Amino acid sequence: MILAALAFCFWACNPGSENTERDYSTLSDEERKELAMEIALNTIIVDGHMDLPLRIYNQTNGDINSAYDFINRQDEGNIDYVRAREGGVDAPFMAIYIPASYQETGGSKGLADTLIMMVEKLATTWPDKIAMAYSPDDIRNNFEKGLLSLPMGIENAAAIEDDIANVEYFFNKGIRYMTLTHGKDNLVGDSSYDDSETHGGLSEFGKEVVKEMNRLGMIIDVSHITDKTFFDVAEISGAPIVATHSSVRSFTPGFERNVSDEIIQKIAEKEGLVMITFGGSFLDQAYADANSEIRAHIVSWLEENNLTYRDPEAQAYIREYSADKKPSVHVSKVAEHIDHVVKLVGIDYVGLGSDFDGVGDTLPEGLKDASMYPNIIEELLKLGYSREDIEKICSKNFFRVWEKIMEVAEKS
Template sequence: MRNYLSTALLATLALACTPKEEETTIDYTTLSDAERLEVAKEIAQETIMVDGHVDLPYRMKVGGFTLQREILDVSVRTDGGNFDYPRTKEGGLDAPFMSIYIPAGLQAMPGASKALADSLILMTERLTTTFPDKFAMAYSPADIEANFEKGIISLPMGMENGSGLEDDISNVAYFHKRGIRYITLTHGKDNLIGDASYDTTGTYGGLSEYGEQVVKEMNRVGIMVDLSHVSDNTFRDALAITKVPVIASHSSVRKFTPGFERNMSDELIQAMAKNGGVMMINFGGTFIDSAYAAGSGKVREHLVNYMVENNLSRTDSAFEVYAAEYTAANNPFPTVQRVADHIDHVKNLVGIDYVGLGSDFDGVGDSLPTGLKDVSMYPNLIAELLKRGYSREEIEKICYKNIFRVWTAVEEYAATAE
């Protein structure tokens, strides 16, 4: 064990010579919270950790990142956002999927979605060439393993919104060559591929004929089919067509957010497990607890009224101090325990082999739960799972083994496809 573990904990772990032996000699539920957190930090550093969805590329675009110079420098600790290199290393995150996010509004402008996708891919690649000692591209589980051994953060990529394919099926193979390893079929609106969960139009009643071709072509070239953001009908249609396991890169359990179609129902979770896929739990407040929206709305309303009554603006220091104190005293945020509840639900419903992590860091604003505000805090979640009796092997499955299994199956199918 690492030197920062306490003497008492070292004595507890003295008989643990290997992870398997450690598993048989330690009951993590009997440790104190402080001891358990130290073990969680150890696991986070020693285990490959994959996050299915981090919105850094679009944050860089909005923050002023260009191909000429990095105005938003995430190689050092940043004031805002949820992701940067120092915090990533602290949290033990090894492979955040960089979201190549295409806003649904661009769908009305032919060529705009593909152009933005290309520019965000270039931004991601530029991170690895500018800071080669910190970041490296990754196009397979083997790449991630190799980078992990070197202590370098892998940057695999997934395209969020299949509108980047435009109306040209050949773009599936094009984006595979550009490094995209999953495509989220839709986003906020129905697109050429199919219906989206946030859109009530129901343009196709599920996948379009073009969307069916897209799923088949993704199977053929080796791109994972991502069913976050799609409508329930699109979800079912895609499962009926795909020849390989699918993923939901950043979705949570609908049981805790009744009526929120963006999350997955028990029926869909069971169908995905039957397919062999994996759902990666989103950390955003609205995704993990239906009470968050109401609670945060009350806090916002009070603060707006306070500004008006005291003739203040958001940037006034007096307001900033008051807002911080009021929000802390009337905390509307769920906690890390709620994220663990979602993992528990999937495990209890279909088994440990079908759940992973898909935080949506840099994509869900300030709604993140207490204890999971940025990428440095993954050990808090691991500690909570240890407290609930999860084994180290189960945590490794959540962190990377489940998504590696799906990704490898997709690669193997594509290698033999005509």
């Protein structure tokens, strides 16, 4: 086994070797697993979206001074420092998530500020292991130092409230992308989860937000928006656009939250990126259908029993009721979505965006937490992807897009 691993390293690490072009799909399962782990640990892996900050917020009751033990293995959630290191993930984007309810109650900007401070506290508490990152070079430098990078993006432009100046305010706070909507239409544009079509696409305010993001070099995240909103963004933006956590709609027909082939083609035309997300309902139609039926039953049951999702009795019932009602989804489905994008527009326009800590218990077998990224690589090797291809998917595509967005900003 040791000799096999050394051979893999020789093939992978010596571009001039005659084995560089080896067909990895012919490897044995054991050989492929070893190679996948080696690639994961020696390649920068960027993940476009994780909801860890809100998990910290909920577990500390929003107290910025409360201790949260990110550095040790945790029983809950999908990522901690140990599992990130085991899986080779190097730069998980921390989602500064603003629930749509804040659009009604107010306080969006304040919540965003608190979540940003909670991410920064992880880096200041463990500076020998974790560092903030605001550019591709930051991530590369942190990787060379053995540090886990924590770049940040805002999920839901409700965080800027009704003030265009807040886009620059958050950029200066370290935010490097912004998801334009979330579960409801907001002041910027229409959400794929909302049937209201309040603006019929981007609002006039939203058009100004897109231009301001271009000026600053902030990545425009088109996950969560309607198709009409997307094409408004594509028309206005002078920089590439990114779907930081979306999968392929052709696998889930009618699910607007995923991206259509037409949208994938437009993203590629604008030199952008689709970062495939991992939730079962995004990956597989049968799973999505079963999940919808379960959700409808549970909503009715909660109402009949005057309970909420958080009540212990409800949690026990939900676990028992849901246990055997969802079809199995495997990590290979993620590779299938990646492969679809590659076959449609090429290897340069796809990446990874797990939505860890944001999709509950819907994650596929073999991809339950941040320790399992090598399993994605293993599936890609089965499909015949080269090491160079996998490095592009893991981070090089994202760095190319981000650097192009920065270049557009410098020229504006």
